[in-house]
Amino acid sequence: MPVSNSVDREVTRASATDGDAGGRESTDELPINELFYSLQGEGTLAGVPSVFVRTSGCNLRCWFCDSYHTSWEPTHAWLDLEAILEEIESYEQAEHVVLTGGEPMIHEGCVDLLEALDERGYHTTVETNGTISRDAPIDLASISPKLESSTPTPERDPRSEIPEESRSDERRPTGAANQGEGEWAERHENDRIDLEALTDLVESYEFQLKFVVTDEEDMPEILELLADLRDAASVPIRDDDVLLMPEGATRERLEETRARVAQLAMDHGFRYTPRLHVDLWNDAPET
Numbered sequence: 001m002p003v004s005n006s007v008d009r010e011v012t013r014a015s016a017t018d019g020d021a022g023g024r025e026s027t028d029e030l031p032i033n034e035l036f037y038s039l040q041g042e043g044t045l046a047g048v049p050s051v052f053v054r055t056s057g058c059n060l061r062c063w064f065c066d067s068y069h070t071s072w073e074p075t076h077a078w079l080d081l082e083a084i085l086e087e088i089e090s091y092e093q094a095e096h097v098v099l100t101g102g103e104p105m106i107h108e109g110c111v112d113l114l115e116a117l118d119e120r121g122y123h124t125t126v127e128t129n130g131t132i133s134r135d136a137p138i139d140l141a142s143i144s145p146k147l148e149s150s151t152p153t154p155e156r157d158p159r160s161e162i163p164e165e166s167r168s169d170e171r172r173p174t175g176a177a178n179q180g181e182g183e184w185a186e187r188h189e190n191d192r193i194d195l196e197a198l199t200d201l202v203e204s205y206e207f208q209l210k211f212v213v214t215d216e217e218d219m220p221e222i223l224e225l226l227a228d229l230r231d232a233a234s235v236p237i238r239d240d241d242v243l244l245m246p247e248g249a250t251r252e253r254l255e256e257t258r259a260r261v262a263q264l265a266m267d268h269g270f271r272y273t274p275r276l277h278v279d280l281w282n283d284a285p286e287t
């Protein structure tokens with residue numbers, strides 16, 4: 001269900017600088033960017049048929065975000081719980097639901113949704129940047145803490161993947177000058193790691209730590225964060241709870257990063273995770 005095609009629902013394009021999804025927050029509605037059936041493409045459950053619920057709005061602004069329309073330019077329809085559940089249940093063969101975004105944990109309403117899914121017997125994965133922890137029935141917390149290399153700077157523009165000649169102002173609407181020119185650098189940099197939230201997540205849920213990696217310059221920060229988290233948490237964090245995922249929203253980009261990242265996983269004794277959906281469907285929406 002691409003919400004941008006729906007005619008009977010209110011579709012909102014929130015301000016590009018909003019940390020949330022546009023200031024209309026109630027717990028029985030969520031801003032939904034897309035809802036679709038696919039194969040889990042990342043992590044320990046890669047290959048498992050799953051319904052994906054993608055909320056809109058994020059408290060961070062990774063320059064490489066592959067879900068631009070939930071972060072830099074949040075777009076969504078407000079759906080109530082009943083409508084979301086009905087849509088999920090229409091995929092009768094699915095036993096797994098992946099709640100993602102944007103950052104799903106910024107929305108209080110995600111707790112009610114996870115409770116309703118739990119009551120219906122679904123396995124739930126939450127894809128989160130690890131800056132917010134909530135008490136909810138989550139079967140797998142798929143935590144992707146953001147490294148310094150995610151921070152948007154004038155040199156790392158979210159649109160850098162788009163060739164200059166085909167960039168349109170369409171993707172950079174009002175307040176456009178606020179995007180990708182480094183204005184988010186400080187806020188993103190300040191907020192991207194919250195050791196308390198990370199500790200709470202790993203202590204409360206089955207988890208995987210899934211780092212987006214480009215090259216070996218990312219490794220010292222990963223090792224340092226792991227040491228801090230191992231000190232802070234009362235549960236073990238094993239090397240095979242740690243996954244390195246190549247940065248790349250397209251097949252072309254993954255071609256550049258995947259072999260290097262696979263080698264880094266072998267060198268450090270961490271897992272490697274593919275991006276199966278990108279291999280299969282490139283950067284198509286609803287995949």
Ligand SMILES: C[S@@+](CC[C@H](N)C(=O)[O-])C[C@H]1O[C@@H](n2cnc3c(N)ncnc32)[C@H](O)[C@@H]1O
Pocket residue numbers: 058064065066067100101102103104127128129130143144210212245246247248249
């Ligand atoms: C769009 S995010 C949404 C969930 C949450 N905000 C987060 O970042 O974990 C979903 C997953 O895609 C990853 N991701 C986003 N852009 C990526 C890229 N260009 N290459 C590789 N992984 C990416 C994130 O790290 C996260 O694991």
Ligand SMILES: Nc1nc2[nH]cc(C(=O)O)c2c(=O)[nH]1
Pocket residue numbers: 038039040041042052067098100101127277287
């Ligand atoms: N197929 C598929 N698998 C995924 N795993 C995590 C995703 C995400 O965007 O959170 C994702 C996604 O967008 N598509």
Ligand code: SF4
Pocket residue numbers: 058059060061062065066067070071101102103129146
């Ligand atoms: S935290 Fe997740 S949704 Fe937010 S900008 Fe980064 S990758 Fe995108």
Ligand SMILES: [Mg+2]
Pocket residue numbers: 066067
């Ligand atoms: Mg994705």
